[in-house]
Amino acid sequence: MDHRPQAWGRPRDDVYGAYDASYLHDSGPKTATQSPVVTGTSVIGIKFKDGVVIAADNLASYGSLARFNNVKRLRTFLNSSVIGFGGDVSDMQYLDRLLSELAIDETYETDDTPEDDEETTKKTHLNAANLHKYLQKLLYQRRSKFDPLWNQILVAGTDGEGKPFLASVDLRGTAFSSASLATGFGSALAQPIMRRYAETDEQAAKLTREEAVAVVKECMKVLFYRDARSLDRYSIAVVTKAGVELAEEEQLEKQSWAFAERIRGYGTQNV
Amino acid sequence: MFRNNYDNDSVTFSPQGRIFQVEYAGEAVKQGSVVVGIASKTHAVLVAIKRNAEELSSYQKKLFPIDEHVGIAIAGLTSDARVLSNFMKQQCLGHRLTYGRNMPVRSLVDMIGSKAQINTQHYGKRPYGVGLLVAGVDQQGGPRLFEFQPSGMTEEMVAFAIGARSQMARTYLEKNVDSFKACGKEELIKHGLRALKESLVQDRELTIDNTSVAIVGVKKDKDGTAKVEPFKVYDGQDVMDWIDSVSDDKENTAPAPATVEESMDVDNDA
Amino acid sequence: MAAMFSQNPLMNGPNYSFNDAPKVNAPEGARQHRFDPYTDNGGSTLAIAGADFTIMAGDTRHTSGYSINSRYYPKVFKIGGTTADQHDANLVLSVVGFAADGEALKERLDAICKMYRYRHGKPMSVKACAQRLSTILYQKRFFPYYVYAILGGLDEEGKGAVYSYDPVGSYEREQCRAGGAAASLIMPFLDNQVNFKNQYVPGSGEGHALQERERKPLSRNEVEVLVKDAFDGAVERHIEVGDGLQMMVITKDGIEEILLPLKKD
Numbered sequence: 001m002d003h004r005p006q007a008w009g010r011p012r013d014d015v016y017g018a019y020d021a022s023y024l025h026d027s028g029p030k031t032a033t034q035s036p037v038v039t040g041t042s043v044i045g046i047k048f049k050d051g052v053v054i055a056a057d058n059l060a061s062y063g064s065l066a067r068f069n070n071v072k073r074l075r076t077f078l079n080s081s082v083i084g085f086g087g088d089v090s091d092m093q094y095l096d097r098l099l100s101e102l103a104i105d106e107t108y109e110t111d112d113t114p115e116d117d118e119e120t121t122k123k124t125h126l127n128a129a130n131l132h133k134y135l136q137k138l139l140y141q142r143r144s145k146f147d148p149l150w151n152q153i154l155v156a157g158t159d160g161e162g163k164p165f166l167a168s169v170d171l172r173g174t175a176f177s178s179a180s181l182a183t184g185f186g187s188a189l190a191q192p193i194m195r196r197y198a199e200t201d202e203q204a205a206k207l208t209r210e211e212a213v214a215v216v217k218e219c220m221k222v223l224f225y226r227d228a229r230s231l232d233r234y235s236i237a238v239v240t241k242a243g244v245e246l247a248e249e250e251q252l253e254k255q256s257w258a259f260a261e262r263i264r265g266y267g268t269q270n271v
Numbered sequence: 272m273f274r275n276n277y278d279n280d281s282v283t284f285s286p287q288g289r290i291f292q293v294e295y296a297g298e299a300v301k302q303g304s305v306v307v308g309i310a311s312k313t314h315a316v317l318v319a320i321k322r323n324a325e326e327l328s329s330y331q332k333k334l335f336p337i338d339e340h341v342g343i344a345i346a347g348l349t350s351d352a353r354v355l356s357n358f359m360k361q362q363c364l365g366h367r368l369t370y371g372r373n374m375p376v377r378s379l380v381d382m383i384g385s386k387a388q389i390n391t392q393h394y395g396k397r398p399y400g401v402g403l404l405v406a407g408v409d410q411q412g413g414p415r416l417f418e419f420q421p422s423g424m425t426e427e428m429v430a431f432a433i434g435a436r437s438q439m440a441r442t443y444l445e446k447n448v449d450s451f452k453a454c455g456k457e458e459l460i461k462h463g464l465r466a467l468k469e470s471l472v473q474d475r476e477l478t479i480d481n482t483s484v485a486i487v488g489v490k491k492d493k494d495g496t497a498k499v500e501p502f503k504v505y506d507g508q509d510v511m512d513w514i515d516s517v518s519d520d521k522e523n524t525a526p527a528p529a530t531v532e533e534s535m536d537v538d539n540d541a
Numbered sequence: 542m543a544a545m546f547s548q549n550p551l552m553n554g555p556n557y558s559f560n561d562a563p564k565v566n567a568p569e570g571a572r573q574h575r576f577d578p579y580t581d582n583g584g585s586t587l588a589i590a591g592a593d594f595t596i597m598a599g600d601t602r603h604t605s606g607y608s609i610n611s612r613y614y615p616k617v618f619k620i621g622g623t624t625a626d627q628h629d630a631n632l633v634l635s636v637v638g639f640a641a642d643g644e645a646l647k648e649r650l651d652a653i654c655k656m657y658r659y660r661h662g663k664p665m666s667v668k669a670c671a672q673r674l675s676t677i678l679y680q681k682r683f684f685p686y687y688v689y690a691i692l693g694g695l696d697e698e699g700k701g702a703v704y705s706y707d708p709v710g711s712y713e714r715e716q717c718r719a720g721g722a723a724a725s726l727i728m729p730f731l732d733n734q735v736n737f738k739n740q741y742v743p744g745s746g747e748g749h750a751l752q753e754r755e756r757k758p759l760s761r762n763e764v765e766v767l768v769k770d771a772f773d774g775a776v777e778r779h780i781e782v783g784d785g786l787q788m789m790v791i792t793k794d795g796i797e798e799i800l801l802p803l804k805k806d
Binding site: 034035136140143144146148168172173174175176177178187188191199200 | 575576578579580582603605608610611612613614639640641644645684
Binding site: 137 | 368369370371372375377378381409410496
């Protein structure tokens with residue numbers, strides 16, 4: 001029996017093989033997050049006539065364990081933009097604090113003219129396009145330091161001209177924009193569905209708010225059917241020029257698992 | 272002879288609560304030739320008198336672009352202004368890089384304010400010997416005009432003048448202050464030039480060599496959205512028509528200065 | 542092997558340091574970095590210099606693996622104008638490879654060109670900008686911008702100029718260059734159609750006597766058609782190329798931007 005303190009509470013080597021003690025070593029190069037720990041799954045968003053709908057479920061997983069089932073992964077910014085986070089939850093919470101500070105600075109800086117009405121003030125604030133640029137720069141800077149913030153992010157809101165804005169940025173600082181966007185599993189499961197309704201900005205400009213919300217809810221259902229790291233409780237936000245309407249306790253409706261019966265596995269199994 | 276013991280550095284108060292070095296820096300601003308700035312609902316203009324050190328030399332520039340939406344007019348030490356101008360340019364570039372928008376004029380002015388204030392509170396440092404008028408437009412808001420002094424004081428203005436004999440220009444501006452808001456850019460420039468003329472010494476007048484004009488504003492795009500009309504400096508032949516339009520003989524036949532000849536209201540929604 | 546390390550304290554000496562824990566899976570004392578800072582976002586670019594113009598082109602698809610992230614993601618940028626809308630720009634940069642690096646590179650070069658204008662009161666020449674771009678890329682020699690860049694403009698004599706780069710800054714001036722995912726598909730086509738490689742005067746003889754077809758500069762219209770054909774070909778054979786074709790035509794009158802559709806499949 002090994003009685004040294006560093007062996008306390010460890011699995012037995014003769015049963016489980018040699019213990020990987022590499023994390024105990026504090027010598028060697030500086031280490032940073034090399035993989036996410038507690039994670040959120042897909043975020044999906046779609047533009048419509050006068051805004052954007054964005055949604056993400058309320059689950060934070062620890063590997064395959066559904067660890068926290070009431071984590072809100074959409075956050076509003078100055079009641080004019082919504083940011084949806086996929087990936088590491090602690091990095092999300094760090095970004096959330098950072099954005100809160102930014103929002104405070106922003107309100108101090110721009111609300112200086114007493115005669116400005118609320119409308120004008122809102123227009124001088126950082127809009128979703130500005131915010132997306134900022135997050136892209138931040139995430140790119142961190143990846144360049146080899147200390148990435150392990151997230152895939154969607155930013156929804158309006159741009160400088162008041163048009164709907166939806167863009168994505170990931171842990172490498174890769175950023176792009178499209179009429180509909182989805183992170184993680186969503187890019188395989190939800191994106192094809194959303195593209196049926198809004199392949200281009202022109203098509204998205206014909207969608208009504210109700211249609212867009214319906215599409216997103218349908219996608220959340222498909223994701224819950226097929227993504228094992230998802231939850232049937234989710235947050236959904238509608239962002240327009242007028243502001244943000246965020247619901248954080250939505251429940252998936254009208255599920256039907258009838259299809260499950262017909263699934264016969266993949267490839268070999270066919271009886 | 273009386274000798275002031277409290278003006279050797281900028282960190283010592285006089286018993287009267289004054290900091291002489293900072294006040295002297297303010298005097299340096301008053302040595303500089305006059306610059307005038309006015310803001311309306313759609314535009315901000317800067318006009319300036321340039322000086323040449325001697326007949327054979329060129330005229331010292333007074334108006335500088337900072338970024339597409341901001342520019343400055345300087346009165347005082349040009350070399351000190353260059354330091355501030357470069358700093359402002361860098362800040363604007365940096366802000367555009369990280370946020371993809373024009374830097375808010377207020378935050379830009381606040382930054383040079385804090386930068387200048389540091390020089391008034393550290394031993395061995397010297398306050399900037401220059402005053403600025405900062406004219407710009409905000410992202411979607413309107414035109415802005417700020418005054419900056421070596422003490423680090425900054426203040427938003429409707430119209431202002433700094434530099435030698437600028438009191439005369441200010442008096443003119445005060446008299447017409449109510450009409451500025453509705454002015455179009457041409458009318459705004461004329462007001463600026465008239466204010467400049469007030470400050471001129473006897474038998475000197477505005478010429479294409481000694482006058483600079485700069486404009487920045489918002490304009491309506493084809494599709495009705497408000498766009499920045501970039502900060503542009505006009506010198507030489509380009510300012511001739513404006514100078515002519517405020518020449519004494521013209522003014523006597525023209526209608527009273529306070530009337531609005533042109534209005535270019537830009538609404539913020541659209 | 543495992544027994545050698547843990548079971549008997551006496552064998553390892555009386556030691557209570559955590560640093561003394563077995564280094565089975567960390568032979569070098571540290572775990573491998575698992576984070577890969579690069580991805581390939583696909584797409585292709587192309588530049589051809591004419592007698593008094595340059596055409597820069599790129600498709601607008603943005604991919605990650607088999608997914609299409611966006612159908613409109615420009616890879617060709619105007620550089621060095623005085624304002625954000627680049628209305629008075631005189632240079633064009635195309636970047637393809639890792640898109641985030643591409644964007645960072647573009648913005649850095651643009652900022653440098655803007656500062657140059659501010660300090661010197663005139664725009665940067667293509668030659669100067671080309672040299673500067675090389676320096677920027679080489680400065681990151683050991684953590685490179687993972688991009689294939691092409692810079693285009695008009696030289697001091699008003700002739701079309703194309704400078705092409707590898708990710709670490711090697712560069713040369715060329716008549717034409719293709720970059721990115723479908724570079725290997727487009728480049729041979731360009732060799733044949735722009736530089737008339739492997740084209741000979743019929744009946745001029747055999748072996749060394751064979752005369753090469755005389756090279757003559759192509760007209761703007763010819764080049765525009767060539768570019769479209771090159772991309773239509775690339776779209777057919779490469780999955781990462783498609784959606785839209787963005788072209789910038791640089792002439793003495795300024796830069797004209799043309800957007801054409803490509804197959805979206």
